[in-house]
Amino acid sequence: MVTRIDRRMAKLKAEGRPALVTYFMSGDPDYDTALSIMKALPKAGADIIEMGMPFSDPMADGPAIQAAGLRALKGGQTLVKTLQVAADFRAGDNETPIVLMGYYNPIYIYGVDRFLKDAIASGIDGLIVVDLPPEMDEELCIPALKAGVNFIRLATPTTDDKRLPKVLQNTSGFVYYVSMTGITGSALADTGKVAAAVKRIKGHTDLPVCVGFGVKTAEQARIIGANADGVVVGTAIVNAVANVLGPKGEKTADPAEAVATLVSGLSQGVRSARLAAAE
Amino acid sequence: MDQPATPNSFRTGPDEQGMFGIFGGRFVAETLMPLILDLERHWNEVKNDPDFKAELTDLSTHYAGRPSKLYFAEGLTKHLREVSSAKGLGGGAKVYFKREDLNHTGSHKINNCLGQILLAKRMGKKRIIAETGAGQHGVAAATVAARFGFPCVVYMGATDVARQSPNVFRMKLLGAEVRPVTAGHGTLKDAMNEALRDWVTNVEDTYYLIGTAAGPHPYPELVRDFQSVIGTEARAQILEQEGRLPDTIIAAVGGGSNAIGLFHPFLDDKEVRIIGIEAGGRGLDGIEHCASMNAGAPGVLHGNRTYLLQNADGQILDGHSISAGLDYPGVGPEHSWLRDSGRVEYVPILDDEALEAFKLTTRVEGIIPALESAHAIAHAVKIVPAMDKDQIVIVNLSGRGDKDVHTVASMLGMEI
Numbered sequence: 001m002v003t004r005i006d007r008r009m010a011k012l013k014a015e016g017r018p019a020l021v022t023y024f025m026s027g028d029p030d031y032d033t034a035l036s037i038m039k040a041l042p043k044a045g046a047d048i049i050e051m052g053m054p055f056s057d058p059m060a061d062g063p064a065i066q067a068a069g070l071r072a073l074k075g076g077q078t079l080v081k082t083l084q085v086a087a088d089f090r091a092g093d094n095e096t097p098i099v100l101m102g103y104y105n106p107i108y109i110y111g112v113d114r115f116l117k118d119a120i121a122s123g124i125d126g127l128i129v130v131d132l133p134p135e136m137d138e139e140l141c142i143p144a145l146k147a148g149v150n151f152i153r154l155a156t157p158t159t160d161d162k163r164l165p166k167v168l169q170n171t172s173g174f175v176y177y178v179s180m181t182g183i184t185g186s187a188l189a190d191t192g193k194v195a196a197a198v199k200r201i202k203g204h205t206d207l208p209v210c211v212g213f214g215v216k217t218a219e220q221a222r223i224i225g226a227n228a229d230g231v232v233v234g235t236a237i238v239n240a241v242a243n244v245l246g247p248k249g250e251k252t253a254d255p256a257e258a259v260a261t262l263v264s265g266l267s268q269g270v271r272s273a274r275l276a277a278a279e
Numbered sequence: 280m281d282q283p284a285t286p287n288s289f290r291t292g293p294d295e296q297g298m299f300g301i302f303g304g305r306f307v308a309e310t311l312m313p314l315i316l317d318l319e320r321h322w323n324e325v326k327n328d329p330d331f332k333a334e335l336t337d338l339s340t341h342y343a344g345r346p347s348k349l350y351f352a353e354g355l356t357k358h359l360r361e362v363s364s365a366k367g368l369g370g371g372a373k374v375y376f377k378r379e380d381l382n383h384t385g386s387h388k389i390n391n392c393l394g395q396i397l398l399a400k401r402m403g404k405k406r407i408i409a410e411t412g413a414g415q416h417g418v419a420a421a422t423v424a425a426r427f428g429f430p431c432v433v434y435m436g437a438t439d440v441a442r443q444s445p446n447v448f449r450m451k452l453l454g455a456e457v458r459p460v461t462a463g464h465g466t467l468k469d470a471m472n473e474a475l476r477d478w479v480t481n482v483e484d485t486y487y488l489i490g491t492a493a494g495p496h497p498y499p500e501l502v503r504d505f506q507s508v509i510g511t512e513a514r515a516q517i518l519e520q521e522g523r524l525p526d527t528i529i530a531a532v533g534g535g536s537n538a539i540g541l542f543h544p545f546l547d548d549k550e551v552r553i554i555g556i557e558a559g560g561r562g563l564d565g566i567e568h569c570a571s572m573n574a575g576a577p578g579v580l581h582g583n584r585t586y587l588l589q590n591a592d593g594q595i596l597d598g599h600s601i602s603a604g605l606d607y608p609g610v611g612p613e614h615s616w617l618r619d620s621g622r623v624e625y626v627p628i629l630d631d632e633a634l635e636a637f638k639l640t641t642r643v644e645g646i647i648p649a650l651e652s653a654h655a656i657a658h659a660v661k662i663v664p665a666m667d668k669d670q671i672v673i674v675n676l677s678g679r680g681d682k683d684v685h686t687v688a689s690m691l692g693m694e695i
Contacts, residue, residue: 055594056463056594056595057472057580057581057595058472059472059475059476059581060308073594078592103579104579105579105587105593105595106592106593108584109576109589109591109593130308131306131307131308131579133306133309135296135312153309154309156309156310158310158311158312159312163312163313178309181310181479181480181482182310183479186480
């Protein structure tokens, strides 16, 4: 079964450039603002959208995404509303792939079967669930694959060659390579090492490999994008939202515009990536 | 929920996937997965290794002071018999305390820390991290880190840092770095998140010394096994002192390490009634309690599936308890399984009831119990008067209460 992610990745491969994968937090700081941010992303050059599902205890996230999740929860965001954001977006855009990213508990409480049904109805194409390693595939990965939703797995620097096949086994859509051991928003790892790791993973799979954790600028997107099939930017986008919020959460400027400005720059970075690699 | 069929033994879990029925498991980020597989491999190597056992036994004896005594609490027994008579019942079981408060560092936490530090040493790790609520585990972790020469970082919620300042100072004296965690409500849950973030960042050299029988497999199993010395000793001691098994055993459950340690060796003694006590806080009607098994629902947090306090959207709630050590919205997965299988009863005790038991025990026994342990004693106070005089109850006195005197003083409106 071919998903929007597969189609988008194939198209970009034909164009000879990496994908810009943009993460934002659903419901941050409120429903309407989050929806306007989401709508601004493709126009600013995002190829794939990752939408964060807020969770009270995001164990793999740094302070920026923790704070964004708490702002969203404070603003009344729930998983039901996150799916609604996707559905509202889909009404005006049937091409841009949407990947939900977060933690398992809200999905487990929602009910796996009901969640998959509602996610598909909302136009969701893929899932990244941080705390479901391959050892727990029966929980959600297998049901998602059966339902036709991509389950995108994280590979990390601790995933050695022996373990890699297990991690890749039920992965679809793309592989998300976490550039470092650490939490989101840390400093970017040694780009040479990242390139080598991407090459190593590509030796095990035909799936596209996108790289995330630590990419904040157009220049970094260009360098990482020279060797990867996609570049994921999250914390920088979440920070762009936080930067236009006052101490009481009031907007001091338009968050969607702030995000669009950042993403346009990043988009220039990925668009010049292969050019740079060819030089 | 469907009641699972009664198994032949309640002591065979977890399975190879780390599951106790539907509970437990390995719900962690991929970065940590190779680490917990490595831990499991080493744990499987050492758990039947006589050299490892001998080293642990030697330290338990000469460093921690084991075996801990099984003490006939004559003063409390006499008091509860008077209560029984006043009610016209004429009963009152004999109450024994398993004296984990007499261990080095003042609680059962040292049992687990000694076991895990030996494991860390075998694995060639260079740095120890731990989370703590009341600070008892933090102190025990800092203690073994000092003894074995490891640098140690303890994550502690900022709220707990404020209400457990004597333990913070003890950890610092022991050479540990205490990092206050301001996220969330600044309690144990948030400290555990932060410890996991440290571990995911420092994967090469760091050993995560979890303080309770929770977290991803194999932690619930290995912490239980290190704490089972409590129940193994208590079982042998009561057979020697009374010539028979107890009728009822009681322990407080936060994450549940002292409780599983006492319970596990008794699980297949069908005639022994086993009761775990949850923190009822200010009552189960509201959200100011930590009774995850009485008022929560199964969910996934901190690497395992277990009963959790959470809302309808699967967001974890903070809970409340007078006792920092019980102030955790989850519980070890084996307890969740024992609850659903019906082998162990879990009941709540309120803040006020625990406080009364704290005062009573101090007055009639000359023992200041930890507020955690006072929850278990409070339940004994409730049920013992209605029991027969020839019946026997063992309460796990998991720790001493010196750390709690400031909290108790402020509850009683006194200044010290």
